[in-house]
Amino acid sequence: MKKVWFTVLFFLSLILFAGCQTEDVVPTEPEGDFSVTVEVLSLEGEKLFDQVIRFFSDTEQNFVEILDDAIDLDYTNSQYGAFITGVAGIYPPENGVTWNYWFSILIDGELSWTGLDTVEVEDGKTITFQISTMLDETDLWVDQVIYSFLETRLASYINQDQMHFTVVLALNKLKSAGYDVPSVSSLAGTSPTLLRDSISNAYKTAVFEVALGLNTDATLSYLETASASNHYEAISQLSALTLLNSTHAKVDQLIAMLISSTPEYMDADYAGMVIAALSHYSEVDGVQAWINTMILEIEEVLTFEGITSWGSANAASTAQAILGLVSLGLTPREVTQTGLEVEFDLIAALQIYETLSGFKYTSSDSNLDLAFSTPQGFAALVVYKIYRDTWGNPKVDLHR
Numbered sequence: 001m002k003k004v005w006f007t008v009l010f011f012l013s014l015i016l017f018a019g020c021q022t023e024d025v026v027p028t029e030p031e032g033d034f035s036v037t038v039e040v041l042s043l044e045g046e047k048l049f050d051q052v053i054r055f056f057s058d059t060e061q062n063f064v065e066i067l068d069d070a071i072d073l074d075y076t077n078s079q080y081g082a083f084i085t086g087v088a089g090i091y092p093p094e095n096g097v098t099w100n101y102w103f104s105i106l107i108d109g110e111l112s113w114t115g116l117d118t119v120e121v122e123d124g125k126t127i128t129f130q131i132s133t134m135l136d137e138t139d140l141w142v143d144q145v146i147y148s149f150l151e152t153r154l155a156s157y158i159n160q161d162q163m164h165f166t167v168v169l170a171l172n173k174l175k176s177a178g179y180d181v182p183s184v185s186s187l188a189g190t191s192p193t194l195l196r197d198s199i200s201n202a203y204k205t206a207v208f209e210v211a212l213g214l215n216t217d218a219t220l221s222y223l224e225t226a227s228a229s230n231h232y233e234a235i236s237q238l239s240a241l242t243l244l245n246s247t248h249a250k251v252d253q254l255i256a257m258l259i260s261s262t263p264e265y266m267d268a269d270y271a272g273m274v275i276a277a278l279s280h281y282s283e284v285d286g287v288q289a290w291i292n293t294m295i296l297e298i299e300e301v302l303t304f305e306g307i308t309s310w311g312s313a314n315a316a317s318t319a320q321a322i323l324g325l326v327s328l329g330l331t332p333r334e335v336t337q338t339g340l341e342v343e344f345d346l347i348a349a350l351q352i353y354e355t356l357s358g359f360k361y362t363s364s365d366s367n368l369d370l371a372f373s374t375p376q377g378f379a380a381l382v383v384y385k386i387y388r389d390t391w392g393n394p395k396v397d398l399h400r
Contacts, residue, residue: 032056034123038067040090041130043101049088063127064117081115087129093143097178098389100143104132138333138348139388142381146174148357149378150181157375158187165204169398170379172211177386184211196222203236206243216244224248231263231270235277242280243399255281259290267309269317271297275324279397282328291328298324299337305363306349314361315353315373319380322346326383327397347384350377 032054040049053070055061064082067073074086084103085095092101105112106128107119116127133140150171157167163184174181192208195201202222209216223241228234238254258274271294282288298321301308306318322332325346332346353359358368359377368374379398387396 034059034121036063036066036124037126038071038087039126039128040087040103041128043093043131043133045130048090051088057123059121061121062117063119063121064115066121067116067127082117084116084129090129092131093147094179097180100135100389101131101133103129106130138345138351141351141354142347142385142388145354145357146378146381146385153357153374153378154182155187158184160189163188163192163208164375165207166375166379166398168207168211170375170382173386173396173398174382177390185213188212190214194219199223199226199228199233199237199240202226203240206240210243220244220246224250228254228257231258231261231274234258235273238277239399242277242397245400251281252284255284255287259286266297267317268298268301268307269309269320271295272307272317272320272322272324276327276397276399279324279327279395280400294324296338299335302335302337302344302346304344304349305352306346312362313349315350315359315369316361316376318346318350318353319359319373319376322350322380323376323383323398326380326387327395329387329393329395331387331393332380332384347381350380353377 034057035052035054038049038051038053039047042048049071051071053067055066055070059066061069064073064075064084067087068075071088072086073082073084074091075082075084077083084105085091087103092103094100105116106126108126109128112119119125135143154167154171157164158171168184168188171181172184175183188208190212192212194205194208194214196205196219202219206216206219206223208214209219219240223237223244224246226237228237234254234257238251238258241248241251241254255278258278263270275291275294278287278291282291298307303313305313306315307313307321309317325332325335333348335344335346336342337344350359352363353361353373354377355368358370359373360367361369361373383396383398387393390396
């Protein structure tokens with residue numbers, strides 16, 4: 001019994017001793033006779049981080065070293081000084097993917113034109129890291145809508161029950177370009193419905209198979225033997241074969257069909273579709289001339305509210321024209337009508353239809369068009385963004 005009580009008392013003494021030690025520990029204040037305030041501001045000026053850093057006045061460190069010790073900076077050294085990309089775990093948007101956003105450094109509210117490592121170390125300074133950009137309001141809107149769509153609407157277009165082929169193409173394009181976005185497989189799983197009973201369904205199946213990394217042999221075989229009964233089927237078939245990197249004779253047959261005639265009802269919407277489908281084959285005889293003809297079709301119906309089709313300017317047709325122009329490496333922000341000096345900005349026009357990261361069909365509509373205008377609008381902004389953000393502004397098409 002004595003041994004038992006001795007053991008209990010021994011462990012109780014350890015607990016009490018540990019408790020006493022905890023009470024005796026007093027957090028130490030940062031040492032130093034100098035201090036600076038460090039803050040990080042968002043693009044809109046919202047304060048994301050704020051901390052007072054203390055250090056000794058006789059330090060031989062520069063501000064980069066002082067702050068790095070206190071709050072952790074992510075930076076690289078160059079001949080121009082330290083280039084700071086991260087502050088206390090906060091990074092500008094798209095860090096490591098684009099240079100659209102960066103930190104401007106302000107000292108006591110004034111923009112610093114030298115690196116932080118060359119700023120004189122003094123007491124009482126306020127060092128501000130302000131997320132900055134050279135993008136104009138329209139391009140900022142493009143990024144805001146894309147990221148808001150990904151956050152609030154993407155899950156309704158790609159999920160365990162369904163996948164929207166246009167949104168799948170756009171998301172996969174962003175992922176392939178290196179943007180930090182969800183993968184299609186993480187949203188959809190690996191068991192979509194794959195149909196090959198029509199060209200339209202085979203096209204969608206090809207989109208899903210490529211996005212999910214599935215075997216495409218059966219779909220390719222179907223598409224290389226199917227016969228399109230109209231221009232719209234031919235566009236879907238050619239786009240799918242482009243996506244699957246086919247060099248089959250069927251590709252030449254479809255090109256010949258598309259550059260020899262137009263649908264009974266010809267409009268700018270169709271012009272945008274056929275331009276995108278033919279954009280990878282401009283070296284084929286007759287294709288570039290036909291593309292030029294289709295561009296004229298688009299130019300004829302330009303308005304400051306976008307592309308007119310079926311009697312009114314609308315988001316779906318405007319988005320389709322953007323998809324076509326960007327597939328050629330042409331900017332949709334500087335489109336002019338033949339013989340006129342007036343310039344039209346199709347991206348700014350598309351902005352008219354946007355509400356809560358969705359798009360209405362016409363500007364006067366009360367409700368969003370979630371079936372057509374919204375996925376097409378999202379895809380149009382995605383290809384434009386990749387075109388805009390990539391050095392040299394290359395051709396960007398959803399299918400390759």
